[in-house]
Amino acid sequence: xxxxxxxxxxxxxxxxxxxxxxxxxxxxxxxxxxxxxxxxxxxxxxxxxxxxxxxxxxxxxxxxxxxxxxxxxxxxxxxxxxxxxxxxxxxxxxxxxxxxxxxxxxxxxxxxxx
Amino acid sequence: xxxxxxxxxxxxxxxxxxxxxxxxxxxxxxxxxxxxxxxxxxxxxxxxxxxxxxxxxxxxxxxxxxxxxxxxxxxxxxxxxxxxxxxxxxxxxxxxxxxxxxxxxxxxxx
Numbered sequence: 001x002x003x004x005x006x007x008x009x010x011x012x013x014x015x016x017x018x019x020x021x022x023x024x025x026x027x028x029x030x031x032x033x034x035x036x037x038x039x040x041x042x043x044x045x046x047x048x049x050x051x052x053x054x055x056x057x058x059x060x061x062x063x064x065x066x067x068x069x070x071x072x073x074x075x076x077x078x079x080x081x082x083x084x085x086x087x088x089x090x091x092x093x094x095x096x097x098x099x100x101x102x103x104x105x106x107x108x109x110x111x112x113x114x
Numbered sequence: 115x116x117x118x119x120x121x122x123x124x125x126x127x128x129x130x131x132x133x134x135x136x137x138x139x140x141x142x143x144x145x146x147x148x149x150x151x152x153x154x155x156x157x158x159x160x161x162x163x164x165x166x167x168x169x170x171x172x173x174x175x176x177x178x179x180x181x182x183x184x185x186x187x188x189x190x191x192x193x194x195x196x197x198x199x200x201x202x203x204x205x206x207x208x209x210x211x212x213x214x215x216x217x218x219x220x221x222x223x224x
Contacts, residue, residue, distance in 0.1 A: 041216075042214030042216060043212075045211040045212065056210045090157065101159055105157040107154065
């Protein structure tokens, strides 16, 4: 079975641009969560979507938005990119709304903003 | 909000050595997990351990919820154990988000 897949793996953008990151959860998983990991720090929660509805939002500005599609895949959008948005963006999927095992993370998208 | 601190921040071991990583948290938790992040960035769940003790091969973990700490033991370390170890907790009403600790960077030398 395929794990959590994220695309693209790497991305370079310029300040002010917009970016869309994609995540496909493990088959049967209905919850997708997004985390931002800045170099040298632990991941920070951005959003959770469960059954296609937003169920939680972390302390991030409105420039960050997300959605979940009927097939449970998800997109994370970031507008008006800042240098500080440079990070590894991780997607996690699970069966339930609570982040309990089996909880699987993708390999991430490494975003560089110049 | 809850604070999650890990120690030591960095650790260098020779292959075959044992180590103990610590996670302290500032409030009660209803979910605690240990993760290993490999050099390529992938996070792998090691243990779900809100309380008690579990073992999986050379790894074991203990959480003492009443004293607000958890320990991860690595025995007979191997070079493939290198990477960053995170503990992550769920606390309070925000039951759907993991709060990650500061991490321990482990380097196992041959």
